[in-house]
Amino acid sequence: MTNNPNVVISESKSSINMAITVTVSNSSIFQATAQKPPAGPSSTTGGGYISISRSTKLVQQPDGRARIKTWVDSMRASSPSRIKPTPSLSDHDHDHDHDHNSSWMLHHPSALDMFDQIIDASKGKQIVMFLDYDGTLSPIVDDPDRAFMSDAMRKTVKMVARSFPTAIVSGRRRDKVYGFVRLGELYYAGSHGMDIKGPTKDSNYKKCTQSVLFQPASEFLPMIDQVYKQLVEKTKSTPGAKVENNKFCLSVHYRCVEEKKWSELAQQVKSVLKDFPQLRLTQGRKVLEIRPTIKWDKGKALEFLLESLGFNNCSDVFPVYIGDDRTDEDAFKIIRERGQGFGILVSKFPKETSASYSLREPSEVMDFLQRLAEWKKRPILPLPGQCQM
Numbered sequence: 001m002t003n004n005p006n007v008v009i010s011e012s013k014s015s016i017n018m019a020i021t022v023t024v025s026n027s028s029i030f031q032a033t034a035q036k037p038p039a040g041p042s043s044t045t046g047g048g049y050i051s052i053s054r055s056t057k058l059v060q061q062p063d064g065r066a067r068i069k070t071w072v073d074s075m076r077a078s079s080p081s082r083i084k085p086t087p088s089l090s091d092h093d094h095d096h097d098h099d100h101n102s103s104w105m106l107h108h109p110s111a112l113d114m115f116d117q118i119i120d121a122s123k124g125k126q127i128v129m130f131l132d133y134d135g136t137l138s139p140i141v142d143d144p145d146r147a148f149m150s151d152a153m154r155k156t157v158k159m160v161a162r163s164f165p166t167a168i169v170s171g172r173r174r175d176k177v178y179g180f181v182r183l184g185e186l187y188y189a190g191s192h193g194m195d196i197k198g199p200t201k202d203s204n205y206k207k208c209t210q211s212v213l214f215q216p217a218s219e220f221l222p223m224i225d226q227v228y229k230q231l232v233e234k235t236k237s238t239p240g241a242k243v244e245n246n247k248f249c250l251s252v253h254y255r256c257v258e259e260k261k262w263s264e265l266a267q268q269v270k271s272v273l274k275d276f277p278q279l280r281l282t283q284g285r286k287v288l289e290i291r292p293t294i295k296w297d298k299g300k301a302l303e304f305l306l307e308s309l310g311f312n313n314c315s316d317v318f319p320v321y322i323g324d325d326r327t328d329e330d331a332f333k334i335i336r337e338r339g340q341g342f343g344i345l346v347s348k349f350p351k352e353t354s355a356s357y358s359l360r361e362p363s364e365v366m367d368f369l370q371r372l373a374e375w376k377k378r379p380i381l382p383l384p385g386q387c388q389m
């Protein structure tokens with residue numbers, strides 16, 4: 001962490017579609033920038049995010065209300081976050097949307113439809129499974145404390161973990177996501193990968209004595225607690241707002257906040273964060289996510305776990321990462337850069353993504369995982385003319 005106020009320490013690896021920079025200084029200022037998405041749907045990346053930098057560079061600023069409006073526009077744009085087709089003035093909007101969806105599906109086909117091709121590509125390689133939690137293993141619900149996973153999904157993940165090393169990679173605090181999943185044989189990377197722990201038992205139900213534990217942001221714990229308390233206090237006047245303490249990061253939920261109150265909430269969050277330039281803000285599904293400005297994300301967690309499993313400089317590893325949100329894009333990008341395995345985006349709508357394939361919702365994730373586990377279990381039949389041992 002640097003103390004030099006002139007150094008910009010907001011260094012999210014996610015590529016930017018739309019960014020709002022909150023420059024934290026005595027006169028905290030907002031700067032909105034819009035960048036064109038990279039060309040070609042198959043190489044596109046995560047959508048808008050808000051970053052907090054420590055830059056002291058002065059920028060021509062709009063007045064306070066305009067600044068908050070920009071932030072609220074960003075909240076709106078990401079809810080749901082999807083690529084908006086170019087507005088059409090003709091009567092053919094429906095066809096246009098349909099064409100747009102079809103073109104996106106061409107570049108990000110269903111992982112269920114492409115199952116055989118995925119399996120072929122993995123032949124002779126060790127599959128390692130990475131699973132996001134909210135919106136991937138459990139459906140999105142209004143109350144974050146009630147995002148339960150179905151028993152059928154738990155059984156499926158358990159089956160998968162019997163066949164392949166499997167990790168849950170979540171924005172939630174690790175103990176909370178473990179409370180939902182309750183499978184000791186998995187790796188868990190909580191707080192957007194900033195809290196990593198290995199299995200507590202192996203898939204034969206034996207207790208593991210040795211287990212990885214990695215917490216790259218532990219020095220931020222007191223600050224996160226302090227900001228949590230301030231945010232709870234500050235936002236309590238906004239009906240529906242909920243602050244969630246994810247241990248090394250925080251979430252401010254606005255799913256249940258009336259849209260006309262979003263600017264009030266943005267103002268409240270901004271007023272707290274202006275005193276904490278070491279924290280940055282990103283945006284998920286109707287949630288503002290606050291975390292330390294360290295160079296660590298779900299992509300780094302994926303690399304760390306592959307290394308812990310002994311697959312670092314290994315050509316025969318095949319990571320498969322399934323996730324639905326912006327923070328998962330960091331992992332999709334790493335997979336693309338490594339040229340190993342695939343990212344699968346869970347979304348009903350076209351979205352900018354570095355994932356190769358798509359699934360529409362958690363029930364399709366379950367189907368995919370079931371097929372994977374069944375494929376692994378099935379006996380390898382001898383080829384015609386081959387003797388059976």
Ligand SMILES: O=P(O)(O)OC[C@H]1O[C@H](O[C@H]2O[C@H](CO)[C@@H](O)[C@H](O)[C@H]2O)[C@H](O)[C@@H](O)[C@@H]1O
Pocket residue numbers: 132133134135139140141142143144145147169170171172244246250251253255284285286287289325327
């Ligand atoms: O990385 P994830 O496991 O996907 O965590 C991202 C955020 O997920 C949770 O919020 C989301 O799911 C909630 C329950 O369905 C929903 O109410 C909320 O609107 C979604 O944003 C979690 O509560 C957050 O802390 C995570 O940051």
